Amino acid sequence: MKVQVLLKGFNFLFFGLLALFIPFLPVYLGEKGLTASEIGLIIGTGGFVTLIAQPLWGFISDKTKTVRRVMLILVSLTAIFGYFLFNVDSFVLLVIFALLVFFSLMPLDPLTESLNFTVSEMARVSYGSIRTYGALGFAILSLIVGFSMDYFGMRSASVLFVLLGLISFGIVWFMPDVQASSKPVTMKGLKQVLRNKEMLLFLVMVFICSIPARMNDTFLGIHIRALGGDTSLVGIAFFIAATSEIIIFALSFWWLRKGKELEIITLATLFYFLRFFVSGFVTSPIVLTLLQLLQMLTFPIFYTAAIQYLYNIMPKEWHATGQTVLALLFFGLSSIIASYAGGFLYNEFGGHTFYFIISALSFIGVVFGLLLSIRKRKINK
Secondary structure (H helix, E strand, O other): OOOHHHHHHHHHHHHHHHHOOHHHHHHHHHHOOOOOOHHHHHHHHHHHHHHHHHHHHHHHHHHHHOOOOHHHHHHHHHHHHHHOOOOOOOOOHHHHHHHHHHHHOHHHHHHHHHHHHHHHHOOOOOOOHHHHHHHHHHHHHHHHHHHHHHOOOOHHHHHHHHHHHHHHHHHHHHEEEEEEOOOOOHHHHHHHHHHHHHHHHHHHHHHHHHHHHHHHHHHHHHHHHHHHOOHHHHHHHHHHHHHHHHHHHHOOHHHHOOOOOOHHHHHHHHHHHHHHHOOOOOOOHHHHHHHHHHHHHOOOHHHHHHHHHHHHHOOHHHHHHHHHHHHHHHHHHHHHOOOOOOOOHHHHHHHHHHHHHHHHHHHHHHHHHHHHHHHHHHHHO
16 A cells, blocks of 8 residues: 555544544543633643653654654554543543643654655655645544534543544554655754754744644633533534645645745734634634634645745754654644643633734734745845
8 A cells, every 4th residue: 555545544543633632632621620721731731741752752753764663652652641531530640641642642743744744755746635634634533522522421532532543553553664864863963953044033933923823722612612612613613624724735736835935924824813813803602613714724824834944944864853843833832831821811811802912922923924034035135
C-alpha cells in the first residue's frame, strides 16, 4: 500500500484523537465542576508539558532518523492515558492524566506534519491533499464525540480514545519510515538555525498570532455552554470549523504561492481579527456555532503557509525540529499564556469582552505581519 494512503488514514485518526482532546477537555472539566480559571490552569500547565515534550521527541526523531518508531510509542501512550483521563473523578488524577495526554499526544502533531510535508514532496502531491484527511477526521470525530457525550455520558470518550489509538497503531506499524534528510544533525547546525534573523522574526509573528487563536480553541466550548448550548452543539461547532478547512487544504496547490507566504499569513490573521470581533457581539449559541465557518479563512491558510515558509528558510536536516518549533509555538508556549490569561479574562470580564480582547490581540498580529512583509520586500530589492 502506498505510504501516502497510509498517511492519509493516520491523519484522519490522529486528528480525530485531537478532536477528542482539545475541544472537549475544557467541557469535560467544566462538567466536573471546575471553574474557567481552574480549567485554564490545567490546560496552561499542559502547555508547559508540551513545551518539554515536543522538542524532546522532535530532537529524538531528527537524531535517530526515525519518525515511525517514535510515533508508535506516542500513540500507545496516548490511548492508555486518554482512557484513564475520561474515567477518573479525583481532581488530582484528572490533572495527572490530562498532563500525561499532553505529553504523549501533542508531540505527534509536529511529527505528523513533518511526515505530511516530506511524503507530499516525495510523491509530488500537494501537502493539502494529505492534510485534508486530518481536517476530515477532526470534523467527523468532533460531531461523534459531541453527540456521544450527550447521549452516553462524558466517559464514552474513553472508549473512542482506545479505539482510535489501536487503529492508529496498526496503521503506523505498516507504514515505512521516511527520512527527511541524510545530512547529520549537529549543534553547529542548530546554532546556524538560531542565528537566522528571518526565521526568528517569523516565529515571533507566529507566537503573537497563535495566542488569541488558542484562547478561542480553549474557551469556545465553554462559551457555547454559557450561552445556553449543549455538548452536542459544541461538537457541531468544531465539526463546522474542521469541515470548512477541508476545501482549503485540498485546494492549497491553487492558492499557496511560494514567496508570498508572509502576505498570506497576514491575510489569515486579519480574518482571525474579524472572526473574534464579530464573536464578541454574538448572544446566540447557534449563531456562534455557525460563525465557526470562518475557520476556513483562518487556521488552514495560516498554518499551511507557515509550514511552507518555515521549510523554505530552514536547513533540510532540521525540518522535523523546525516543524516541532512551529507546533511548539502554536500549541505549546502560546497555549500556556492563552490558558492562564484566557481563564482569568473569561472569569473576570465574561465571554463577550473576552472575544473583544482576543480580537485586539489578533490585530496586533496583523500589524506585525505587515511590517515583516514590508521588511522582506526591502531586503529583496
